[in-house]
Amino acid sequence: MDEKAAVRALGALAQDVRLRIYRAVVGVGPAGMTPGAIASELAVPPSTVSFHVKELLHAGLLTQERDGRHLIYRPSIDTMNELLAYLSAHCCQAVTCDAAPVAADTACTTC
Secondary structure, X not given: OOHHHHHHHHHHHOOHHHHXXXXXHHHHHXXXXXXXXXXXXXXXXXXXXXXXXXXXXXXXXXXXXXXXXXXXXXXXXXXXHXXXXXXXXXXXXXXXXXXXOOOOOOOOOOO
């Protein structure tokens, strides 16, 4: 992932409704969600969902598929993994940390 793509993805997630939409779609995984299901779950108007989903699609964080008359939005896990790899590329002075995940309030012991 390059810097422009990272900024676009982070910018798309830097808004409360878009972050909630992304988390909802990730929560259901590959099955995806329709705009109506997203609107219902998050208690936001369908027009709001459409507006914010457009930004998540543009950032590559969601994919869209048409199933008959319905649109299905799915998370692009590959894009999120690329973003996380980009953000952590210089962790521990670019040395790979092979240790098990540690608690957020615990310092990395492998660096």
